[in-house]
Amino acid sequence: MGRGIVISLASAGIPVLWLDSNTQVLAAGLKVAEDTWAQQVVKGRISQAQAGQNLARVQAVDSYAALADVDLVIEAVYENLELKQEIFRTLDATLKPAAILASNTSALDIDAIAQVTGRPGQVLGLHFFSPAHIMKLLEIVRGAHTSPTVLDAARVLGQRLGKVAVVAGNCHGFIGNRMLKTYTNEARKMLLEGALPRQVDGALQDFGFAMGPFRMYDVVGVDLEWRARQLAGQGMDNPLVQVDNALCELGRFGQKVGRGFYRYAQGSREAEVDVEVDGLVKEISSGLGYRRRSISDPEIVERSLLALVNEGAKILQENIAANSHDVDLVYLNGYGFPAAVGGPMTWADGQGLAQVLDRLERLQRMLGEHWQPAALIGRLVAAGKGFADVVEGRV
Template structure:
């Protein structure tokens, strides 16, 4: 049973039981409604309590039924809430741990609510590009107050129950208890069993002083903060209906708004990302019950920017870290940087001083490999050169205990080759963190040919502990993210050849929604990194064409923000990108020397060439088995490369445009003599999907 019915004395208890968060799926809704009916028909029952089993009251909709007919099958959530609300016997919600989305809407339909301290309360639908669709926008403002309810609904953020209980005049909670919420709710139900009339949230008034001015100001704020996302503004408008409309009219408008938002590309993209993140944690041939290795101690080789950032992830999670360097000066500098980062968080009020002390106490600096031998996981973050990696891994093979996981933070190099430097290739895996490693969510987990399944299971679970989104990649040059970004960068270079300026390309990309365009990104990462890769490419793949402009830039010593000169000029201590006359002159001379007559390139063409280059390369990755699924590619780009969330990732966006249309654009680009016709041959996977009328996602 997904909702368990029992009678305790004269109180019926209905326990939602649909792990892990008691999602309100069809079977659960049906069983809960049947429970109310049984209680109604039992003369011995005087009151009813609804609670949740395990570690949640209810997390809301059952994600397993998302976008399926069962999500709307009767009794749908709105119908169940009406059954609860119209019960002739008092219904008390016993709320604990998690009460979100439809779970909160169900609780709001009860006559009374008893809550345990620490319970997280939220209506998070806006995070999926939606608004609450079962009365949340009409009941919460009546129960909690218009302003706090609006803030919760528009942001979607959870709030501790005890904070909401402090809101003056709130009718959301009737009792707040420290623990044993079910016992407290049963006692409360007995006390109110004979009280009539039964209170209904729908009968309360939603009021706010100077409503027109209040909502006018709120609209300006929300509009400014929700660019490219229609849901927050629609949430605000629907909350406003609670003040200006009768309850039933407000419910009708809420439902219409919910249905309309369901059809928006933004909501589809956000829902795609929601499911993509959950899918990314699953590896086809690694069962969920695969035994995992214990990770209590971590070692990090290298105390530079990456090594320090990687270390902070584990310190934040309460895991001890030994950080190793070859020279005392480098080690001191690395430790100082970690301290500086934490001290900045303390100064901003983001980290308590005692937490800072606890984290630093978990950090041990060393110059001796012998000091890391008992670590359960070691991650090297040394210079990106195979000879350097070989030296490190041969040393690790000597000193690390049996069963330790040996990980490389390489961003492009062959993990199989790195594993071959050891006698234990089954223990070697790539853990590619993105800079700054203590901030960026993405972690590419690179699976070598011999990487053991328990190693994969362990690092995927560990990623969750350090709050990373882990995506598995096979071994190839650049893995998923960097292999794709190389094609994106090649197109950016060709666009310069043809007449664009760096600023024009960046502005087009940023208008599309990228966090930053390719040239600002290059300046931030360091243009010398790409230069080194192109030099390696010249030897390995001499037929791969690049614009020569990036090499010319590096020959001028313009490596980006770190040299205060790259594609743009930078003032000391500032990150503002200032268009550079030096770069303009360089580009004009290059074109003149090559006999290139510059042309006007539209923003639409710029965006299509950049994005469809990602799509075509990703299709090859899928065909080769480097990426498991198209949604994994989207997660890499949403969490590691600043792809606009409201577009769902490059593969989701290609589906939105239509793969037939993507192929037609590729055919046009292939005819451009300044481009790479061979690259624009659509990947076999794309051709097959178009022929079958299918999509990536």
């Protein structure tokens, strides 16, 4: 992630000081950046002179003191709140008073990070999506005290980087990953109830998604959430992640090792169905007491989309997103939602919110209280309005 952010900044003409506690990792990162620009030259996207200029903008440094005069710092360590707080204390004590401190966290509490500094108004989240120099989405996360001037500066930076920048409020997962959790949890439930990875992925890819949830996990690494659960010391016994846990215990971390929810031939990104995984899914679901049943493609699509929509409605209700268009932008630019559909909230408005409410209430009766419709949906139906009519939490 750090490499991608550096490449993105330097490619936009911004000088970068790159600090990493591991000098070998830093050297390897510099080589990746150099190779990336060399490949762009070969493909005719930039000139050899531009590649040289990009590389010259990046300077490796070996201490926080070297960052004392920067205008903006972007921290990109792994998702550990205590570590990020330790880094922000040091940055706050070292950087000039006017500097902006940003975290690339994908889910952690920005206010908890800001509170360890003496400048909470200058702290925010800049959540890049991997690979950061390719993906268009940038979530700008406003904390409780982030100043409007700092938010404006972040928007300008996003524009300069060529990103689609969306401002999100501070909650676990912000907009994109908060909704993703409900979506992937529903996919995992359907595995336990009777589906197989290829069925879930195939139904959603036929609907228009760039890839289904289990293919996505293979691409990003099945082990990322598994390691996070281990690090946090919680969540390992959640029934929904038992298939993921079992895969990781077998060393099936995804595409990078050639085995995850699918198999991959050496050097190939083509996902191949693996009967070993099918057997593992059936064994685990039976062991958890599920009576497996046939699940249709329409049910897979409905439950997946309505899980996104219901969580998106809660996000609008809480003013985490200013409007439904921002929610759609996040899903179109960061999560492979089909562009032709216009985003989950546009899809829901097109279905008619009265029908969406009926379908959510039916799922609630059938499958449990986690399907309780967001209060906002009922208010919109009563008013004869749609998600497009919601602005900053108000109808």
